[in-house]
Amino acid sequence: MDKKILKKVGIIIVAVIVAFGAKLYFDKKEELKKEEQALGNREKIFAPMAAEDNAILQYFKEKFPERKVILACEEDITDDQLKDLLVIYKENDLTRIIAICDNGDETYYISPEIPAPVENQTIRYKNIDKEAEIEFIITGEKKGAVGYAIYRMIDGEIKDLFGENMEDCC
Numbered sequence: 001m002d003k004k005i006l007k008k009v010g011i012i013i014v015a016v017i018v019a020f021g022a023k024l025y026f027d028k029k030e031e032l033k034k035e036e037q038a039l040g041n042r043e044k045i046f047a048p049m050a051a052e053d054n055a056i057l058q059y060f061k062e063k064f065p066e067r068k069v070i071l072a073c074e075e076d077i078t079d080d081q082l083k084d085l086l087v088i089y090k091e092n093d094l095t096r097i098i099a100i101c102d103n104g105d106e107t108y109y110i111s112p113e114i115p116a117p118v119e120n121q122t123i124r125y126k127n128i129d130k131e132a133e134i135e136f137i138i139t140g141e142k143k144g145a146v147g148y149a150i151y152r153m154i155d156g157e158i159k160d161l162f163g164e165n166m167e168d169c170c
C-alpha cells in the first residue's frame, strides 16, 4: 500500500472512533434524560400527601390524636364520586392503614385497620381492572425487606387482592 492510501485509511479510522465516541456520549445523555423523566414521573405515579387542611385528615387527627400520621392520600376509593382518604399511621409501635370514606352527609365511615409496611410507604391509585372501585397498591419496607400488595374496598373493608412479601415489611 502506498503512503497516500495509508493516510486515507488512518483518517477514516480516526473519524470512525470520533463518531463512535460521540454516539456513546449522546446515548449516555439520552439515558440520563430518561432517568430524569422517570424520576419526574415518580411524583405522578405515587399519590401525594394530602393537604394539611384536608377535611378528612383533620377529622382523623381529631378523632385519633394518639395516632401519628405517616402518609395520607386522597382518592375516591368507593366509586361514589366523593373523595375518601387512606391513612397510614403509627400507634403504639404498630403501623396500620385505614380508610376513611365520605358518606356525603358530613359523616365519615371508618374501615377496620390492616397492617401496613413500617418504612418508606407509598400509595398508588390505579384502576387495574378498569372497573368500578379504584384499586390501590401499597409498597414499603422493613429493615430492607421490600413488599407490596394490591387492595380494593370491598363491603367497607380494605381487601388484599394480591401481594408479594407484604408480611416481611409489615
Ligand SMILES: [Ca+2]
Residues within 6 Å of the ligand: 075, 076, 077, 078, 079, 080, 081, 082, 083, 084, 101, 102
Ligand atoms: Ca368515595
Ligand SMILES: [Ca+2]
Residues within 6 Å of the ligand: 127, 128, 129, 130, 131, 132, 133, 134, 135
Ligand atoms: Ca377496579
